[in-house]
Amino acid sequence: MTEPLRHDARALNPPNDVLHRFQLERAGVRGAFVRLERGWQDLRSNGDYPPALGELLGQAVAASALFTSTIKFDGRLSVQLQGQGPLRLLFAECTHDGSVRGIARWSGAPPVAPIRLDPEARLAITIENRVTDTRYQGLVPVEGGDLAHAFENYFERSEQLPSRIVLAEAHGRCGGLLLQQVAREGGKGAADDDGWNRAGHLLATLTPRELLELAPEVLLLRLFHDEDVRLQSAQPLAFACTCSRERVEAMLRSLGRGEADATLAEQGSIEVHCEFCNRRYVFDDNDVNDVFGATDPSPPGATRH
Numbered sequence: 001m002t003e004p005l006r007h008d009a010r011a012l013n014p015p016n017d018v019l020h021r022f023q024l025e026r027a028g029v030r031g032a033f034v035r036l037e038r039g040w041q042d043l044r045s046n047g048d049y050p051p052a053l054g055e056l057l058g059q060a061v062a063a064s065a066l067f068t069s070t071i072k073f074d075g076r077l078s079v080q081l082q083g084q085g086p087l088r089l090l091f092a093e094c095t096h097d098g099s100v101r102g103i104a105r106w107s108g109a110p111p112v113a114p115i116r117l118d119p120e121a122r123l124a125i126t127i128e129n130r131v132t133d134t135r136y137q138g139l140v141p142v143e144g145g146d147l148a149h150a151f152e153n154y155f156e157r158s159e160q161l162p163s164r165i166v167l168a169e170a171h172g173r174c175g176g177l178l179l180q181q182v183a184r185e186g187g188k189g190a191a192d193d194d195g196w197n198r199a200g201h202l203l204a205t206l207t208p209r210e211l212l213e214l215a216p217e218v219l220l221l222r223l224f225h226d227e228d229v230r231l232q233s234a235q236p237l238a239f240a241c242t243c244s245r246e247r248v249e250a251m252l253r254s255l256g257r258g259e260a261d262a263t264l265a266e267q268g269s270i271e272v273h274c275e276f277c278n279r280r281y282v283f284d285d286n287d288v289n290d291v292f293g294a295t296d297p298s299p300p301g302a303t304r305h
């Protein structure tokens, strides 16, 4: 699947909603490049975010897509930061097939960039595997002040996996670059001793502008031209919400008929609002009967429609 990297026509007009895995053969490093433009703008338009908070959310969204490159799975991967400070919640999610969504919550006066992360906050990465119906969550304290360093620390502590991460958001785009050290097995083709340090130093020269604007082929060649870059084909990314009427119905069932009837009596209908995509799901008496009809016998006197 991989081919030696070279300039080609795609570099002139690259799509800007992509995930690329790549390898630095000489340094013994694997990596990923993510950029979102349309998908990020669609996602962001669902919330009214002050610029500094939008910047942080864009970085989190790029990170969630980057991290899907590190595992093989069928499901979704989320990154979540929760704290008691003004930044209450930062949540971003990417599915195995490249659908992203996310939200951020802030309390108090609008934040000013750059937001320093609260060391009391907790950072989690959660992987839900649809096929095996399993859920894995790693949780670490936030260290490093910014999101990229907090994630580097996460991989170091939680996965014992040396990682370098750069994240950026500006002018309607967000993006990220991830490097991870490939375990050395020795023998032919093994990384040279200095490969990991060298790749890290090269990455440190990357500017946010380059990350957000250069075609990935050009960017990787510019950064790592002596490292034998192997770029894999692009995986498309887009904003999409996984909410559905069926999921909302399942949630209503888990809350129970009593809760549903109480809300109906009070408000006349049940309205559920998805914060990720602003879709609204409305249930009236008949809908509620339908929702509970199959699983929960209706109380005497109720009619099923």
Ligand SMILES: [Zn+2]
Pocket (backbone or CB within 6 Å): 241, 242, 243, 244, 274, 275, 276, 277, 278, 279
């Ligand atoms: Zn939704």
